[in-house]
Amino acid sequence: MLKRLRENKSIQGTLLALPTTAWLFVLLIIPLVLTLIISFGRRSPDGNVIYTFTLDNYIRLFGYSTNCDNGQASCFDPLYVQILWRSLTLAFNTTLIVITMAYPLAYFIARAHPKKRNTYLFMVLIPLWTNFVIRVYAWMMLLRKEGAINIILGTVAGWLHINFAPLELLYTPGAVLVGMVYEFLPFMILPIYTSLEKIDTSLYEAAADLGANSIKTLLRVTLPLSMPGVVAGTILVFIPVMGTFIVSDILGGRQVILIGNLIQRQFLDARDPAFGSSASLILMIMTLIVTYFYTRKFGFGEEIIAA
Amino acid sequence: MTSEFAVELRDVVKQFITPEGNQLNAVDHVTMQIKNGEFFSMLGSSGCGKTTSLRMIAGFEWTTEGEVYIEGKPMGHTPPFQRKVNTVFQSYALFQHMSVYQNIAFGLEMEGVKEEEIKKRVGRALEMVQLTGMERRKPKQLSGGQQQRVAVARALVKTPDVLLLDEPLGALDLKLRKEMQLELKALQQQLGITFVYVTHDQEEALTMSDRIAVMSQGKVQQMGTPVEIYERPANKFVADFIGESNFLEGKIKSLEKDDARVFIPALNMEIRGLPISEGLVKGEEVVVSIRPEKIRITDKNAKAENLFHAVVKNTVYIGADTHIYVSAQGVNLKVLEQNHISRLDPNSFYHVGQDVGLMLMPENTLVLKKDA
Structure with a gap:
């Protein structure tokens, strides 16, 4: 028996793949199938799921409403489509801002003296040691009407004898954007840094030797060679931003509802797991579509993931 | 230009x-x-x-x-x-x-x-x-x-x-x-x-x-x-860096034109007829440098100027050349011989322990400052 096992490569392969397969099955496939089944169900009056097959949840999500003002049986309600669109644009904007902020910083760290690099990386990582929720609350303290930013602005205005009414910073889309950018910045800095750090300095010298000034070197050599880092970072940022609900919950209040908040509320407040499940699947499909087209164009940043 | x-x-x-x-x-x-x-x-x-x-x-x-x-x-x-x-x-x-x-x-x-x-x-x-x-x-x-x-x-x-x-x-x-x-x-x-x-x-x-x-x-x-x-x-x-050299420490005995003489204490012999290098003075401690391919191995009984005796310690066949490691009164030297002839006959090699004569050609022997 053991001898056969030792000789048969295909049995060995199957056995070695077994733990991973089981893991994927229990933690990914089963929950996904359950979500799919529930999403075709209906809410029971006591907040449970009636298992049936209806597309009502999906139709509702895309704007079909039976709850109309003007007495019609059905009408178009853009509420959920707006939420989906808002989540998508916020994820795009966050990713773009994070790239423009992370790239120069990563470049600076990668070109710093090797001894200083670890210190800088350490500084990038320190915020991650604090709980995610607490970091978001810290932003609430900063952005509140009586928060640090308004106090500083007020003091400066006082010195300059300007009338100052505290700014409404909290519970705005801008607050959510700031929070998202802050939360996900390190996840962009690290992969870009990794790809920049791997570029042999002789390539910069070769570019200079061949007549490129520093701007041309950046555009023609550095940027293309660090694209794997940008791609990996984009995937690491875009996908979680699409789904997260804590940042918008705390910094957006009831004003900025994202698909993540919608799902969370369906499960916990509205007690409609069926509608929540269909929203979850739509989120997943949207994310998959965007990631698919993105990676088809730019790849997965494999070099970074492998490193 | x-x-x-x-x-x-x-x-x-x-x-x-x-x-x-x-x-x-x-x-x-x-x-x-x-x-x-x-x-x-x-x-x-x-x-x-x-x-x-x-x-x-x-x-x-x-x-x-x-x-x-x-x-x-x-x-x-x-x-x-x-x-x-x-x-x-x-x-x-x-x-x-x-x-x-x-x-x-x-x-x-x-x-x-x-x-x-x-x-x-x-x-x-x-x-x-x-x-x-x-x-x-x-x-x-x-x-x-x-x-x-x-x-x-x-x-x-x-x-x-x-x-x-x-x-x-x-x-x-x-x-x-x-x-x-x-x-x-x-x-x-x-x-x-x-x-x-x-x-x-x-x-x-x-x-x-x-x-x-x-x-x-x-x-x-x-x-x-x-x-x-x-x-x-x-x-x-x-x-030393370019090619290989044997170095012998010695002292300049005389500096006559085309006949500088250096005494090598370790071999208890005088090398004669050496070309004069600039900047050397009589009595100076020097190093004599000889390339391995520029030492000639002869019969132990040969009589000639700048000839001394040595014992073969080892021979290494490298294909085109044979390297012969010898010892002359405790001084180790390397000699290189080109294999002009086929070495298929083992007797064509010098054997370990064989007494040989080594001959230096003064024009191929360099006198260098010691401190360098």
Whole structure:
């Protein structure tokens, strides 16, 4: 028996793949199938799921409403489509801002003296040691009407004898954007840094030797060679931003509802797991579509993931 | 060409601060003149300052003291892209995200050369390094030798006055390296431009160079043609670094013209008829340097001047030569004999323990200062 096992490569392969397969099955496939089944169900009056097959949840999500003002049986309600669109644009904007902020910083760290690099990386990582929720609350303290930013602005205005009414910073889309950018910045800095750090300095010298000034070197050599880092970072940022609900919950209040908040509320407040499940699947499909087209164009940043 | 010299280093110093905070002169008051159209090599072991010197010519490093001149013009802090020199890097430094064509065209695009002209010149460069047809390959799809050629083509397409090569063949296997040596030399002769070549491989330097600067500890130990450097090393370091040498310590007995005599205490004999080197005085402690191939092994009973006795300790057959290790009154020496005849008969070798006579030819024996 053991001898056969030792000789048969295909049995060995199957056995070695077994733990991973089981893991994927229990933690990914089963929950996904359950979500799919529930999403075709209906809410029971006591907040449970009636298992049936209806597309009502999906139709509702895309704007079909039976709850109309003007007495019609059905009408178009853009509420959920707006939420989906808002989540998508916020994820795009966050990713773009994070790239423009992370790239120069990563470049600076990668070109710093090797001894200083670890210190800088350490500084990038320190915020991650604090709980995610607490970091978001810290932003609430900063952005509140009586928060640090308004106090500083007020003091400066006082010195300059300007009338100052505290700014409404909290519970705005801008607050959510700031929070998202802050939360996900390190996840962009690290992969870009990794790809920049791997570029042999002789390539910069070769570019200079061949007549490129520093701007041309950046555009023609550095940027293309660090694209794997940008791609990996984009995937690491875009996908979680699409789904997260804590940042918008705390910094957006009831004003900025994202698909993540919608799902969370369906499960916990509205007690409609069926509608929540269909929203979850739509989120997943949207994310998959965007990631698919993105990676088809730019790849997965494999070099970074492998490193 | 406005100047006789393509490149000139005048009293150049490059100082680095070591991690311990000490000052270190990586290049220590180096002066060298590289003529137009010359194949010039800087030869030395790692840390001797050869690469730093090359990088100062390229403009990647600036001198701490002294000045680099290219075509007679002082370079000061001129950036690399404003110097009429191009570099072939040790690691090739090819742009992995660009094709062979794009790599070679890069430098011309930076100059603003027109598309059509670029096409023509890249084509010619590829022809020159025998890579026609490889335009669309990525560097990763090429062998080491082919990547090397792309790096050469990329630098040469800019038609530099001087091509700088930093150990360009270091990563290739021996056979390919030898082929590329001859090819680079042929290319240099065909183009007639100046090559400055950095290497730690003495055979490579001897094969390719018109002139060689042997460097050690940031200083030029000797500058000269391959023959001069091998046959007339300026000091013990050069004699030891280039090829092999047997060294015998001695004392100058007399300095008569063409008949200097050095007494070797370890052998209790006097070597006569030695050529006089400059700057030596009578009574000075010196080192006598003899190349292994320039000692002649004879019969133990032979009678001649500058002959002494030794015992064979070991013989090693290397194919083209046989190395014979001998001991003369406790002094170990190496002798090299070419295998003019077939060695199939074991008796054709000297056997271990055999008494032999060793004869030195004074004209092939060098008297060098001891302190060097």
